[in-house]
Amino acid sequence: xxxxxxxxxxxxxxxxxxxxxxxxxxxxxxxxxxxxxxxxxxxxxxxxxxxxxxxxxxxxxxxxxxxxxxxxxxxxxxxxxxxxxxxxxxxxxxxxxxxxxxxxxxxxxxxxxxxxxxxxxxxxxxxxxxxxxxxxxxxxxxxxxxxxxxxxxxxxxxxxxxxxxxxxxxxxxxxxxxxxxxxxxxxxxxxxxxxxxxx
Amino acid sequence: xxxxxxxxxxxxxxxxxxxxxxxxxxxxxxxxxxxxxxxxxxxxxxxxxxxxxxxxxxxxxxxxxxxxxxxxxxxxxxxxxxxxxxxxxxxxxxxxxxxxxxxxxxxxxxxxxxxxxxxxxxxxxxxxxxxxxxxxxxxxxxxxxxxxxxxxxxxxxxxxxxxxxxxxxxxxxxxxxxxxxxxxxxxxxxxxxxxxxxx
Numbered sequence: 399x400x401x402x403x404x405x406x407x408x409x410x411x412x413x414x415x416x417x418x419x420x421x422x423x424x425x426x427x428x429x430x431x432x433x434x435x436x437x438x439x440x441x442x443x444x445x446x447x448x449x450x451x452x453x454x455x456x457x458x459x460x461x462x463x464x465x466x467x468x469x470x471x472x473x474x475x476x477x478x479x480x481x482x483x484x485x486x487x488x489x490x491x492x493x494x495x496x497x498x499x500x501x502x503x504x505x506x507x508x509x510x511x512x513x514x515x516x517x518x519x520x521x522x523x524x525x526x527x528x529x530x531x532x533x534x535x536x537x538x539x540x541x542x543x544x545x546x547x548x549x550x551x552x553x554x555x556x557x558x559x560x561x562x563x564x565x566x567x568x569x570x571x572x573x574x575x576x577x578x579x580x581x582x583x584x585x586x587x588x589x590x591x592x593x594x595x596x597x
Numbered sequence: 598x599x600x601x602x603x604x605x606x607x608x609x610x611x612x613x614x615x616x617x618x619x620x621x622x623x624x625x626x627x628x629x630x631x632x633x634x635x636x637x638x639x640x641x642x643x644x645x646x647x648x649x650x651x652x653x654x655x656x657x658x659x660x661x662x663x664x665x666x667x668x669x670x671x672x673x674x675x676x677x678x679x680x681x682x683x684x685x686x687x688x689x690x691x692x693x694x695x696x697x698x699x700x701x702x703x704x705x706x707x708x709x710x711x712x713x714x715x716x717x718x719x720x721x722x723x724x725x726x727x728x729x730x731x732x733x734x735x736x737x738x739x740x741x742x743x744x745x746x747x748x749x750x751x752x753x754x755x756x757x758x759x760x761x762x763x764x765x766x767x768x769x770x771x772x773x774x775x776x777x778x779x780x781x782x783x784x785x786x787x788x789x790x791x792x793x794x795x796x
Contacts, residue, residue, distance in 0.1 A: 402690060403651075403652060403661065403662055403663040403667075403668075404663065405644075405647050405648040405651045405652055405663055406648055406652060406661060408644045408647070408648070409644040409645060409647075409648040411644075412640055412641040412644040412645075413641070415637070415641070416626050416629060416630075416641075417625065417626070417629050418622065418625070422779075422780070423617065425687060425690070425779075426616065426617070426687070426779075427615050427616070427618075428648070429661075429685065429686055429687050430615060430616050431615075431645055431648065431649070432648060432649070432652055432661055432686075436649055438614070439645055439649050440645070440646060440649060441611055442611040442612070442614070442615075442642075442645055443641075443642040443643070443645040443646045444642070445604070445607045445608040445610075445611040446608060446611075446630055446638055446639070446641055446642040447639060447642045448604050448607070448608075449604040449605055449607070449608045449627070449630065449631060450630070450631070450635055450638050450639060450642075452602075452604045453602060453604055453605060453631055462602065462605060462628075462631055463602055464602040464603065464604060468602075486628065487628055487631075488624060488625070488628050491601060491624070580621075580624075580625075581621070
């Protein structure tokens with residue numbers, strides 16, 4: 399970008415790498431950051447570095463956490479017989495906001511998508527199967543997103559898990575089909591969990 | 598936010614301080630950053646720190662720059678008899694994209710707004726008047742935004758500058774009234790500059 403000091407140009411470029419941030423928005427953010435108090439702007443920089451340094455995957459559920467196993471996995475009051483499987487860490491957050499589910503989670507970090515070249519080995523399915531051997535799991539609730547890929551992933555998982563004699567359920571389609579789990583409101587999520595059906 | 602590791606919560610909070618970034622978007626950005634390669638994520642952190650460290654105000658035009666005076670102020674090929682006055686550094690960028698204006702700039706860093714408690718002394722008007730004593734200025738082009746505050750600022754400036762015997766012009770309202778200068782396309786900006794009228 400001509401006429402822009404290099405340091406500003408780089409900052410704009412870094413912002414525009416984020417999802418949903420176009421060139422104009424990146425520019426606006428960059429100039430806003432330059433207008434902020436020094437300490438405030440560095441607060442964002444430090445929060446990024448700190449999160450990258452301190453956040454790791456939980457060795458059990460693969461959720462993002464500061465300590466492994468994570469707070470949910472190591473909570474003895476939570477029901478170890480249920481594992482709710484989601485695509486993303488932010489989906490755990492959405493479920494927890496409901497304050498109703500008291501079982502455990504498993505984060506796949508994606509979905510199976512042959513179109514994008516993502517096979518079963520690219521997501522955390524092996525880690526889930528390993529847990530089923532060591533934990534007293536009685537039900538696996540498949541809460542992948544109600545998209546083509548999410549459904550395919552749920553089907554794939556149910557075929558793997560049912561032969562192990564474990565109940566396999568899918569959250570109900572109270573969630574608008576084609577939508578993303580993280581944007582559903584608490585009531586819809588609660589309804590979807592209540593109406594889960596056996597696969 | 599319950600259930601979120603502190604480092605992620607802080608990152609979400611820092612993102613949500615940026616303009617136009619709500620809580621959901623901040624969450625999405627934070628999780629995206631945690632998914633990025635370490636070097637890539639730290640690239641954003643470093644770009645913020647670097648920009649804050651290296652960018653300063655140009656001692657003449659008050660634009661953001663790595664070296665003071667800035668590249669435009671120290672460019673001998675640019676016409677020193679014209680100063681185009683804008684509200685924000687990003688407005689200079691918009692004007693430069695047009696590739697037509699060859700004069701100098703002055704960045705006010707805001708507009709006069711009694712409602713927000715911003716008087717003439719809160720923006721860089723004194724610096725502009727000082728330049729008019731030392732530089733061979735023949736025309737001041739007022740390119741503040743076509744909003745109530747931008748118009749008021751232009752009127753205020755024209756009343757200060759005209760008594761000094763300097764031509765004072767206002768860019769034409771080719772720009773949609775109520776809009777922001779930075780979002781105007783090059784043709785509209787060019788038209789607005791061409792039709793500037795004496796105040």
